[in-house]
């Protein structure tokens with residue numbers, strides 16, 4: 001198979017479910033048409049169900065070595081699509097071509113027999129998945145080592161914890177030399193060490209030329225692991241393309257839904273506060289115009305409530321700067337204008353390294369910045385954010401964004417968990433490719449040139465104590 005030939009080819013896929021309000025209707029639907037045809041009245045048979053299209057007009061291709069993310073809000077159709085690709089569900093419309101052996105990490109361990117030992121299940125499962133006796137023998141030790149469940153391998157799997165069960169099931173699927181690997185949130189289970197191991201293994205599988213399909217609600221996984229992603233919304237393909245872009249659109253979609261609820265919060269009768277109209281800036285220092293980048297030439301993804309006017313990255317003297325020494329302070333300035341009234345503004349930046357990994361994302365929310373609860377339309381929001389660049393040497397791209405959240409949530413944040421807060425945030429304006437900064441060596445007179453090794457310099461302490469060894 002040439003590397004450009006797709007291993008998955010989906011064209012015009014549709015999946016319809018027939019919804020019955022009660023079991024009696026289901027029975028009627030089964031019997032009445034048959035009776036009607038017996039008495040020659042099949043044309044006027046009533047229908048006892050509603051049609052629901054879980055997937056509509058889905059078309060895409062996946063090539064060997066590619067990782068495709070599938071994202072979407074709950075009920076978007078992700079699992080339905082994966083089940084069709086895995087062959088456990090039939091499509092209603094369209095053509096689905098899947099070439100090669102499929103490892104489906106959907107309901108992990110569903111093929112295991114609870115009374116058999118782990119060892120027996122591995123052998124049985126691998127056989128069912130199409131491995132020959134020789135292939136099983138060749139990979140058996142690797143599977144057991146990967147699962148890392150110790151002596152439990154010789155115990156019946158009904159005695160396993162759910163974590164052990166998943167580890168073993170994942171281990172089998174990850175070693176069957178599949179040409180397509182389908183994963184539905186399977187990696188959300190297990191501890192962080194096991195997840196890291198799973199991702200490392202998936203990288204190997206992908207490097208060996210297999211195609212990987214990954215469903216996840218964790219956009220960081222999608223952005224870091226996938227080349228492209230499909231965004232499903234109510235069963236339709238809202239977007240297919242670059243994974244980072246898909247993740248952004250996922251959030252945007254999320255906000256557009258939250259927007260309706262949010263709008264009622266921001267009432268026109270809320271009196272605008274004094275926003276210092278006519279002043280150049282409320283800050284003691286604001287860089288001169290020549291330091292700013294005009295944001296109207298930049299890509300801005302937004303919901304129309306505000307737009308970014310301009311921004312600047314400066315050194316501590318307020319001069320435009322794109323190249324810093326490790327540990328220097330960078331100052332990010334930005335100006336947004338509100339086009340509609342918004343609640344509490346949440347502005348911030350995200351720094352990504354050369355591998356596209358978010359190494360730092362922070363803003364007014366995490367800094368608990370002082371802000372009014374309501375900002376009317378027509379106000380220029382000025383932001384100044386400092387970041388100590390205690391980072392690995394290298395180039396970093398930065399993103400800028402403005403979001404909003406209702407005042408009650410902002411004030412009650414300490415009592416709410418992250419998910420709760422996050423679900424109430426409406427993303428207003430986002431500049432995904434605002435610019436690049438470089439972090440280089442710090443010229444040193446004494447001490448070490450590098451402040452740390454690795455991506456981040458984490459706050460911490462180190463102490464020594466010395467004592468004489470009294471046994472000598």
Ligand SMILES: Nc1ncnc2c1ncn2[C@@H]1O[C@H](COP(=O)(O)OP(=O)(O)OP(=O)(O)O)[C@@H](O)[C@H]1O
Nearest residue numbers: 017018052054072073074075076077078079080081
């Ligand atoms: N057997 C079924 N009968 C009727 N409707 C169904 C059936 N299975 C799924 N659906 C509906 O199809 C839609 C898509 O479901 P699916 O499970 O594929 O979504 P999903 O994107 O995987 O959601 P989640 O993120 O919550 O897992 C949902 O509205 C769901 O209620």
